Amino acid sequence: MTTLPALESEIVTLPTPRLSLRARAEQDEVRFILAVFVDLNGKPCAKLVPVSAADELEAGELGFAGFAAGLIGQRPQDADLIAVPDLDSYAPIPFVREGLAIVHCDPYVNGAPWPYAPRVILKRALGELAARGLTGKVGAEVEYFLVDRDEDGRLTTADSRDEGARSCYDARGVTRMFDHLAAVSDAMNALGWANYANDHEDAPGQFEQNFKYAEALVTADRVITLRYLIGMLAEQRGMTATFMPKPFTDRSGNGLHFHLSLWKGDSPAFPASDDTRGLGLSPLAYSFVGGVLEHAPALQLFLAPSVNSYKRRGATTSASGATWSPKHATYGGNDRTHFIRVPDSNRIELRAGDGSANPYLALAAVIFAGLGGIDARTDPGDPCGPGESRETSAALPRTLLHAVQALRDDSVLLDAVNGGQDIGEYFAAAKEDEFLSWHNTVTGWEIDQYLTAF
Numbered sequence: 123m124t125t126l127p128a129l130e131s132e133i134v135t136l137p138t139p140r141l142s143l144r145a146r147a148e149q150d151e152v153r154f155i156l157a158v159f160v161d162l163n164g165k166p167c168a169k170l171v172p173v174s175a176a177d178e179l180e181a182g183e184l185g186f187a188g189f190a191a192g193l194i195g196q197r198p199q200d201a202d203l204i205a206v207p208d209l210d211s212y213a214p215i216p217f218v219r220e221g222l223a224i225v226h227c228d229p230y231v232n233g234a235p236w237p238y239a240p241r242v243i244l245k246r247a248l249g250e251l252a253a254r255g256l257t258g259k260v261g262a263e264v265e266y267f268l269v270d271r272d273e274d275g276r277l278t279t280a281d282s283r284d285e286g287a288r289s290c291y292d293a294r295g296v297t298r299m300f301d302h303l304a305a306v307s308d309a310m311n312a313l314g315w316a317n318y319a320n321d322h323e324d325a326p327g328q329f330e331q332n333f334k335y336a337e338a339l340v341t342a343d344r345v346i347t348l349r350y351l352i353g354m355l356a357e358q359r360g361m362t363a364t365f366m367p368k369p370f371t372d373r374s375g376n377g378l379h380f381h382l383s384l385w386k387g388d389s390p391a392f393p394a395s396d397d398t399r400g401l402g403l404s405p406l407a408y409s410f411v412g413g414v415l416e417h418a419p420a421l422q423l424f425l426a427p428s429v430n431s432y433k434r435r436g437a438t439t440s441a442s443g444a445t446w447s448p449k450h451a452t453y454g455g456n457d458r459t460h461f462i463r464v465p466d467s468n469r470i471e472l473r474a475g476d477g478s479a480n481p482y483l484a485l486a487a488v489i490f491a492g493l494g495g496i497d498a499r500t501d502p503g504d505p506c507g508p509g510e511s512r513e514t515s516a517a518l519p520r521t522l523l524h525a526v527q528a529l530r531d532d533s534v535l536l537d538a539v540n541g542g543q544d545i546g547e548y549f550a551a552a553k554e555d556e557f558l559s560w561h562n563t564v565t566g567w568e569i570d571q572y573l574t575a576f
Contacts, residue, residue, distance in 0.1 A: 143209055143225065144176035150214045153221035157184060157205050158346070159229050160240055161192030162549055163427070164480035166350055169205070182206045182230065193552050194229070195238025195545065203229040203236060211343050217309045218354045226343045237543045240482035244342055246541055247486040250493055251384070256391060258489060261335030261381035261469075262345050265477060266352060267327045267369055268299065268361045277369055279327030280361040286326065295322045299329065305355045306331050306348075315344060324446060325373035335381060338489075342481040345378070365477030367426065368434040374446055375434030376477030378425075380485065383469040384410065393467040401455055401505055402467030411453055411462055411470060412502035413495015414488060415516070418451035418461055418474070420532035422518055423525040424487040424539075427553060428478040429560045432521045435476075448474055451516040454506035461518070464505070474518065483549075490538035522557045526550045 147155060157179055158168045167186065171179050178184065188196030188203040196203070205227035212225040229239040236242060251258055268280040279285070284295045296303065303320045310317040316334035323330045331352075333344065349365060356363035368375040384391040384406070394404035403411070414421065426435055435447045446458060453462035453470075463471040475484055494500075519525035529536055529550050539546040 140209070142177065143180040143207060143212060144173060146209070146212055147173045147176055147214075147223055150223065151221065152214055152223040154219075154223070155179065155212075156215075156222060156224045157207060157227050158224060158350075159203075159205055159227045160346055160480060160482065161194040162238065162240055162480060162483060162552070163193050164240070164346070164478070164483075165192045166346060167191045179205070179207055179225075180209070184227075186229070188229070188231075188236075193549075195236070195543075195548055201231050203231060203239075206230050208343075211340075213313050213347070215309070215313075215347075215351065217305065217312065218351065224347060224350075226346070237541060238545055238548070240480050240486075241339075241342070243539070243541070243545065244339060244482040244486040244489075247489040247493075248338060251489060254493070254496070255386055257385045258338040258485075259335050259383050259385060260338045260341040260485060261332075262341055262481065263330055263332060263377065263379040263381075264345060264348055264352075264365070265323055265328060265330045265376040265378070266349075266363050266365050267325070267376065268302065268329065268356055268363055269327060269369065270361065280356075281327060284326045289322060289326045290324045292322045295326075296320065296329075302355060302359055302361070303329065303331065305358075306352055309351050309355070310348070313347075323374075325370065325375075328374070328376070335383075338382075338485055342485055345481040367428060367431045367476035367478050371433075377446060377473065378475040378477055378479045378481070378484075380472045380475060380481075380488070381465075381469045382472065382485075382488065390468050392469065397467075399504060401464045403464065405499075406496060407470070408502055409496045409499050410492035411464075411495070412500030413492045413498070414462060414472070415451045415453060415502050416495060416500055417491035417532055417535045419516055419519055419525070419528035420535045421487055421491055422474060423522075423529045423550065423553060424484045425472070425475040425479050426525065427480070427483075427522070428476075429522050429557055431476050431478055432519070432525075435474075435518065446473075447476075449518055451518060452506050453502060454510070455508070457506070457508060460506060487535065487539055491535055494534055494538065522553055526554045526557070 152173055155171045156168045157171050158166050160166050182204050184205045185202035188194050189198045207225040207227045214223045228241050229236040269277045270280050281298050289295055307317045307320055310333050319332045321330045352363045365376050392407040393402055397403050448461040452460045454460045456465050461474050463473055519528050536546040
C-alpha cells in the first residue's frame with residue numbers, strides 16, 4: 123500500500139495500482155502467455171501471445187473463430203469470440219516451458235460475455251448464489267491414467283510393472299512414477315495450490331493428485347490447468363495422460379469428484395449441531411442435497427457427458443472388485459458407493475462426475491440444482507445407512523442418450539442452465555449427435571458377435 127502524510131498527522135492510505143498483465147509477465151521473465159478458454163466439451167482452446175502483445179490481449183483485442191474452436195454455440199458466420207483475460211488467474215508455468223505463463227479468459231462477443239462459454243455459465247450460477255448471500259467453495263479429485271500405445275494402437279500402462287487386480291495405494295507403483303508425480307506436485311505447489319497427496323488409484327496405471335479447496339471458479343480454472351499440466355509433463359517423459367472415463371474394459375475408470383461447501387461470509391453454512399439425521403448438516407445443506415438428488419438424472423449429462431462415461435457408470439465390476447461409480451441417486455455418510463457422500467458436516471462429495479466432465483459446466487449445473495432445492499426447501503429424506511444402496515431411489519441414466527432425455531424431461535434444470543438462451547437444448551442436441559455417431563460406427567465387438575452368427 124502507498125501512504126501519504128495528511129493534516130494533523132493523519133495517514134491516508136491509497137490502493138496500490140494493479141499491475142497490468144504485461145507488467146506481471148515482464149516481472150516474471152515470461153516471454154509468452156497462453157490465453158485459454160474451454161468449449162462446452164472442456165477442450166482447452168488457446169493462443170500463444172508474446173508478452174509484447176499482452177496489452178492488446180488485456181484490452182480485449184484477441185479474437186477467435188468460435189465455430190472453429192469447438193462446441194460453444196457459434197455458427198461459421200458469427201462474430202469473433204474475444205478472449206478477455208481474468209488477471210486473477212494469471213500464473214507462470216516454467217515447468218512446462220521456460221518463459222511461459224497461462225491466463226484463463228472469458229469469451230465475449232460484441233462487447234458482452236458470451237452466454238455459451240462454460241466459464242461465463244459458472245459465473246452466472248455463482249451470481250445466483252451471491253444473490254442469496256452465499257458463496258461456494260470446491261475441492262476436486264482429478265483421476266487419470268498414464269498409458270502408452272503399441273504399434274497396433276492398443277493401450278498399455280506406461281509402467282509395464284504396474285499390474286495386478288489390487289494396485290490401489292501401491293507404494294512401488296508410486297515410486298516408479300516418482301519423477302512424473304513429483305514434477306506435477308512441485309508445479310501445483312509453485313502455483314500456490316497446496317498439493318497434499320499423490321496417490322496410486324484403484325487400477326493399474328491410474329493416479330490421483332490432490333490440491334486444497336478454493337472458491338468454485340478458482341477450482342474450476344485449476345482443474346483445466348491441472349489437466350493441461352499433467353498432459354504436458356507426461357509427454358515430456360514419453361507417456362500419454364488420459365482422463366477418459368473408461369479406457370480399459372476390465373479396470374475401474376477415471377472419476378472427477380467434487381467436494382462442495384456453501385458459505386455465508388466467512389462462516390460455513392453446512393454444519394449444524396442439532397441434526398437429528400446424524401450427519402451434522404443444517405436444514406440449508408439438506409435442502410441443497412435434496413435439490414441435487416431431485417435433478418440427479420439430468421445432472422448426469424453434465425457430470426458424465428461422453429459415450430464412454432456410461433461404460434464406467436454401467437460397469438458391473440472391475441478387476442479390483444469395485445467400480446466406484448454410483449448407479450442410483452442416493453446419499454449417505456462416509457460411504458463411497460453413493461451419489462452424494464457426506465464425509466463430514468462441512469461439505470458434500472459429488473461422486474458421479476468422471477474425467478470427461480467440464481468442471482465449469484458441471485459445477486454450474488449442480489449449483490443450479492442445489493439452489494432449486496434451497497428455494498423449495500426440498501427434503502432429501504433420510505440418508506442411507508452404511509452399505510445400504512436403497513435402489514428405490516432414482517436410477518441414473520444407463521447411456522448418454524438416456525442422460526440427454528433426462529435433461530430434456532427436467533424443465534426446471536433445463537431452464538436454469540439455459541439462462542434465457544437455449545444452452546441446455548444446444549448441449550443436449552450435440553450430445554445426442556455424439557451418441558448417434560458412436561452408435562452408427564461398426565465396432566470390433568459387432569464383427570465378433572455377428573459376422574458368422576446368422
